[in-house]
Amino acid sequence: MPDTARGLSESEVLQKRAQGLGNPAPPPTSRTYAQIFRENIFTFINGVIFFLGVALLLVGRPVDALLSVGIISLNILVSVVQEIRAKRTLDKIALLTRPKATVIRDGAPSQVVPEELVVGDVLYVAPGDQIVLDGAVVQGKMTVDESQLTGESNSISKQNGAQVYSGSFCVTGSAFYVAEKVGGDSLANQITAGAKQFRRVLTPLQQEVVLVIRIMLLIVVYLEILIVLNAALKALNLGDTVQQSTLIAGLVPNGLFLSISIAYALGAVRIIRFGVLVQQANAIESLSNVNVLCLDKTGTLTTNRLQVNALHPLAISESELAHVLGDMVANATTQNKTSQALAEKYRGEKRVVVGEIPFSSARKWSAIAFHDGRDEKRGTRNEPLAFRISHHAGTFALGAPEMLQPYLVDAENVNENRDKSPRPRESSRERGDLSPTWREIMTRTQALAEQGLRVLLVAYHSSTELQDKGDDSRLPQDMTPLGLVSIRDELRPEAREALDNFINAGVNPKIISGDNPETVAALAKQAGLKNAKLVSGVDLEKMDDAQFAHAARERTIFGRITPQQKEKLVRALRAEGHYVAMIGDGVNDVLSLKQANLGIAMQSGTQATRAVADLVLMDDSFASLAPAVTEGQRIVNGMQDILKLFLTRIVTMAMVIMSALVIGEFPLALRQGSLVTLFSVGIPTVLLAIWARPGAVGRGTLAQRLFHFILTPVVVTTLFSLFLFYGTLVGELLMRAGFNPNLSAEIIQPHYPVALVTAQSTLVAFLVFVGLLTVIFVEPPTKWWVAGDELSGDWKPTLLAVGLMVMFFVIVFVKPLRNLFALAELGAPELLSAIVLAALWLLLVRWLWRRRVFENYLGIKDLHIYAYH
Structure with missing residues (x-):
């Protein structure tokens, strides 16, 4: 068995590494440079357009080839540069959140x-620490959550000789284990290779885009077949033919999917400024959809810098109570924020520990049993309580008063002057009455909780029989309540403003905590949440599913909540149709973080919490989420504007080309x-993405909008x-034929090429005009323009449309x-016809949009998603 006190020496580590027993670096968690180049360049549509560009070059059309290949090459270049910049930034930041292990070396x-790490390293784990390599426990005792490996949420007890696996984490207790498997043999690296390395996890927005691309690809294939058949039949x-095929191939919006990925990557870089690290691509989109935000009070609403407020003795003096607390925390094998605060205040002595049950969020209490070395046959229960306490023989428990109540003795037995031991009896909760002492405990607890203080009860029993059975552990019956300890936590200075920002953004906050509901409510009131409705975990336990769902929806403060209840609350809220974000920092938050639509962890939280989170708050301030939510909304709104323009152009062009092919002439070169x-x-799409406005995403689904x-x-x-x-084609032919009523192929043929280019150019002018008008409709600057989208009030897209209109006229008039x-x-008649028709288009489209003529005709009533008045 390895020496847990010394571990390996540095020379032994070097030797093992030379033998190939070291743990290699994990695979990258973001795309490599090769993947970025490959996925941006070697796509199906890019290949088709490059092939057609070469074909155009071979048939003697170098300008057409240059334009078709040049535009897509520019898109590729911009995409690659942006993604590489995002990768470099995110990789640097991600180094800060890598899990670390506590290893013992050279003592x-x-x-x-x-x-x-190497094989044979001795590692130490405490609550919240990840187990990073497979191995065996060599000292200590702990409970481990292996849900990421097995899918089961129950904690598993691990003692000497038990196997532990990478990907799990310590819930309670602490232990030393020796690493046995590294590299590909370790589950940590298997998980990293299989699940943690970069992969495209499609967001809802990306799924919609993929569907659009697939549909357009089918349409394009159909049109390409028509082009080939048309060319073969007419010997074109x-x-x-190659030119027309290239134009049709360009209808597939291949860049849309890439644009969304890049927008998310750049958004992730931007929100780092607010102290938010994105660990999952869909987190940015999730931010814009959140309407319920669940907060864990400790460490989120408060700073988790705990301080002892005061002691409140019940059965012993204050000095004796301080002595008990000092000894309890001095001899405990695991520490948390509460025990650290007590240890700073009260000094204790080392005692003989014969049993210990570490704190558990499910039980909400911890216990320790001391043996004073005396002859047990003397019967310590017949001695005065003060004498038994001073000699520290027996079991001491510390935890939430409500959770210790079932184990407490009646008040009539809490008297150190009585020499007889308390007789066994059923607990006061089981009998349904409230003993005088419990009334006193409740009164004091209520008064302290209303001040925002955390209240813990210290209880004692002379028995030293104490067995750690995880969450199923039990205490001796008829324990004596010794006193209360109140602990103060500091409210985060930004908490009030942050909660106000969320409420104003339409996000409903819910505070979930293991503390007393009154304590949580008092702190919430300090943070600006007034008239909040409370409910306790004890009450929730008695509710059926319907009542539980109602409480989850209607209540704001949830106290004395277990990790399982947290998870159930999040699940109930999601079942109600809410988009739920959960912020946590402790191991008791892991289950609910995994259940939420969006899991958010504090940087100072446990490794396990950070590992399952979609976002990490680098500065531990949930106030940074408010600007991050705004950024998420801005990104999604920008992408929706891009989708609207893309799809309007693509579908219109496809319909025009398809209709023209039926009639017999291709409408555009x-x-x-x-x-x-x-x-x-x-x-427009490039600038609309930059100018995208924040704000709640419009009503209805993306497909509906x-x-x-x-x-x-x-x-x-x-x-x-x-x-x-x-109309232009026929008019041009008539005009060039001198309006000869006896038109024939011989008369038309000499004039047809010129008339065709004029008709195509007139159509180009019209399509540019209505395309720029569509840009204004996407971001309406005034109420008059509100028809297809909500009022924006931003004049920049309108000014852009006007500027591009001027640029187009420059192109038209410069040879x-x-x-x-x-x-x-183009002469005045052609330009005037395009302008007049565009003006009619503007008025007609606005009228049809506002009257919802086509939706009503199709019987689709749920698309009434914008208000026009």
Whole structure:
């Protein structure tokens, strides 16, 4: 058996590492540079467009090839640069949250990262610590949560010789264990390789985009087949066919999925400024959806810097009570914030410990049994209480008064002047009455709790029989309450402002704690939560599922809550349709963090808590979440604006092309389509993402909001486009043929190419105009523009649309630029027809949107998601 006091020496560590017995570094938790380049460049659509670009080059159309390949190359370059910058920043920050292990080397403990460990290392774990390597317990006793390995939430007791596994964590107690498996043999690295390494976990928004891409891919494949068949039947020019195929391939919004991933990565970088580290990609989107925020009081609402307020003796003097507390914490094998506060206040002596039950959040008490070495046959129970206490023979318990009540003796027996021992009897709770002492305890506890103080009860029994059975542990019956101790916790200075910000943002806070409900309510009142409804874990235990769900929905303060009840509360809130975020710092919060839509941990919290969290608050201030929520809303709103523009353009173009193919003429050339894309989507989407406004996400699902927005402009734009294109084409042919009523193929043929380019150019002008009007509808600056989306009040998108309109006219009137995009010289009739039709489009689309004509026709009533008055 290894020497737990000495551990390995540095020379032994080097020797084992040389033998290949070291723990290698875990796989990266973010994408490698190779993955970034591969996933940005080698996509199906990129491959198709690059192939068609080469084909255009081979058939003698270098300008078309340059434009088609150049635009997508620019997108790739921007995406790669942004993602690499985000990766570097996030990787640096993520180093701060790596779990560390306490290893004993050369007789001294030290904190190291897991990759510095070797086989044979002796490691120490305390409550909340992760077990980072597989091994065997060699000293101590603890309970371990292996739920991440087995899926079972029950804690498992581990003693000498028991196997422990990486991926689990210590709940109570403490122990030394020796590492036996490292590298690929260790479950820690298996979990890291299988679950912790980077993988695309699709968010709801990403799932919607994937669906859109798949649908558009099917449409594009169908259109490509039509193009090929059309070219074969009509013996069309190969260059024209390749050009049309390239334009159609560009309809697949391949960059949408990547844009969302990059937006999340950049958002994660931005919210680091607020002290929030993103550990899961969907955390940013989750932030924007949260409407219930569950807080663990200690360490979240308060600083968790505990101080003893006062002692309140019941059966012994204050000095004797202080002596008992000092000895209890001085001899306990595990420490928490409460015991540390007591140890700082009261000094104790080392005693002979014959039994110990560490504190558990489920039981809410701890106990320790001392043996004073005297002959047990003398019968210490017949001696005065003060004598028995002074000799420290027996069991001492410390915990929540309500949780110790079942084990307490009646008040008539709490008298140190009585020489006879208390006779066994059923507890006061079992009989249903309240003894005089319990009334006194309740009165004092209530008064102290209303001041925001934590209250603990100290109880004693002469028996030294104490067995640790985890959460099933029991105390001796008829324990004597010795006194109360009140402990003060400091409210975080930013708590009031943070809660106000959440409430104003429509987020409903709920405070869940293991403390007395009155204590929690008093602190919540100090933080600005007034008239909060209370409920205790004891009352919740008696409720059926319907009553429990009602309490979870209606109550704000939850006290004396066990970890299992925390988890059930979060589950009940989610079942009610709420999007729940849970903030915690202790091992008792792990279950509820895993159950919540969004788990948030404090940086100073336990390793286990940080490991399961989606977000980590680096400065331990939940006030930093308020700006992070705003940032999340801004990102999601920006992506929705991008989706609206993308889908409106893509579906419209697909409908126009499909309709035109039925009639017999392709409506746009490749370079003309690139111009429409650049002005209606390319430039606006980049700036809309930057200018995206914070605020609650609109009502209804994403699919409903998108359907409501794109349906009307797609239908109207398609009809107007076909009317304008073929009307202009016919008009040009008539005008160039001298309005000859006897038109024939011989008369039309010489004029057809010029007329076609003019009709296409007129259509380009119209599509650019309505595309820029759509940008304004996406971010309405005034109430007049509110039709497809909610009022924004931001004039920047409108000014952008006006600026792009001016740029378009420059292209139309400057011959080199006009030739670059294969546009004809448009005269006043063509431009005027495009402008007038765009104005009619504006009025008609606004009217149809506001009357919800198409939704009502389709019988879809739940898309009434915007208010216009």
